Amino acid sequence: MSHATVKDTRTDAPAPRRKNTLSRRGLPRWAQPAFAIVSVALGCGIGMAAGWESRVQWGLISALLFVAISYTTTSAVENRRQARDRLATSVVWVCFVLAVVPLLSLIWVTVSRGMKALDGYFLTHSMAGVPGFEPGGGVYHALIGTLEQVGLATLISVPIGLLTAVYLVEYGKGNLARAVTFFVDVMTGIPSIVAGLFILSIMLLAGWSPSGFMGSLALTILMIPVVVRSTEEMLKLVPNELREASLALGVPKWRTITKVVIPTAVGGISTGVMLAVARIAGETAPIMLLVFGSQLINTNPFEGAQSSLPFYIWEQYRVGSEASYDRAWAAALVLIAFVMILNLVARGIARWKAPKTGR
Structure with missing residues (x-):
């Protein structure tokens, strides 16, 4: 009886209060x-x-x-x-x-x-017949040159970079794959002036004249490693189960790559391509060496000198007048808008082609 009483007494006694560490003062x-x-x-x-x-x-x-x-x-x-x-x-x-x-x-x-000189006239006229130190003129010839040079570089580098990345991910083994990966990493850090000098030496040996296409070749050298590296990472993200399921159905490997692997990673690949285009759009050194710049509108990138937006900015800033400074800032604003549009397009493609979840 006394034992039960003691037990009840211990049970009814209030437990000792512990210090609540979570109730301390807080900001x-x-x-x-x-x-x-x-x-x-x-x-x-x-x-x-x-x-x-x-x-x-x-x-x-x-x-x-x-x-x-x-x-x-x-x-x-x-x-x-x-x-x-x-x-x-x-x-x-x-x-x-x-x-x-x-x-x-x-x-x-x-x-x-840049808004001081940016208007419709500035975007639709060239600098033909306009002295650099006087107001007037536009950026149309440089805009045409940038679009053609970057477009040609994209047409050349994207197939090469895509096929190289496919080889490294799907087929590459042994010393050759390691060597290709090493040289791609080295090419990623090559300065643009080195790429320009390389194409310039070939141009002098072959007796070719400066043109927009020569500048595109230098831009291609700068663009290929970016495309290869971004595409390679996107292809690695494709689950191996998709490849194995396709191969188990008897589909050849090349068809599995073209119909399963690449479509699955096309969103990331497109984003990498757009970012590579934005990277080369602002290069100036290869254009100075290989394209020479021009005040006239030249729509043929394979013959004659051309201009570009980065070269136009440098050219106008070198003049040193108030009007040329305004044109340089306006061209810089156009170039930033061009790169921003490419990034928005890349984000849109990546979101559009992203794998759908929740199904």
Whole structure:
């Protein structure tokens, strides 16, 4: 009886309360924006007090203060573990801002200065008969040259890069595949001036004259490794089960590649091709060596000198007048818009051809 009483007494006694580690003090959600505002205010104040004219210095001081204030306040209010987590988060945000701010600044300056000369007349006329230091003229001849040169480079490099990637993924084994992979990696880092000099040496030995096609050959050298590497990675993402199922039905391997593997990866392949086109669209050195530039409209890329948007920008900036600067910024805006359109097209194709889920 006494044993039962003791047992009931122990059962009815309240259990000792444990310290809830999850109910500690925490910073509100608006703490990080508040830290950022205080850091920017302090950074600007320190910069003005020190007499620094560079806004970059103000921004760096603000970034350091943001990281320091976030860590110190979190350590005092919460705990050291949360402070270290907040420190890592703050560093990530600072790096993100440091990467985005120059990009936004570049776009803002290009748009604000490029809109001064960008209009319908600028896009539909060339520089024929217009002195470089006077207003007027347009970018039509350079736009035609860029479209033809990049188009020819794409027509040459895409089949070569696609077939090379198919060989490396589907057939490549042994020393030959390793050698091809090695040279593709090396070609990825080749400077554009080296590709231009290589085609220039061939052009001089063969006795050919400068033309848009010569520039396209140099751009092809720069584009092929990008296409090969991007296509190779996309083909590797295709599940092997699809290949095995096709082969189990008696379908030849070449037909499996053309009807199963490539259609499955066509979205990523298209994206890689578009990005490679955007990469070569801004090259200037091969055009300077092989195309020579021209003030006239030349729609034949196989004969005579041509211009391009990067060459036109360099040419106008070299003149040094206010009108030429406006034309250079307007051409830079056209080039950025061209690359942006290619990236949007690549994203659209990738989303359109992406495998459907949820079925």
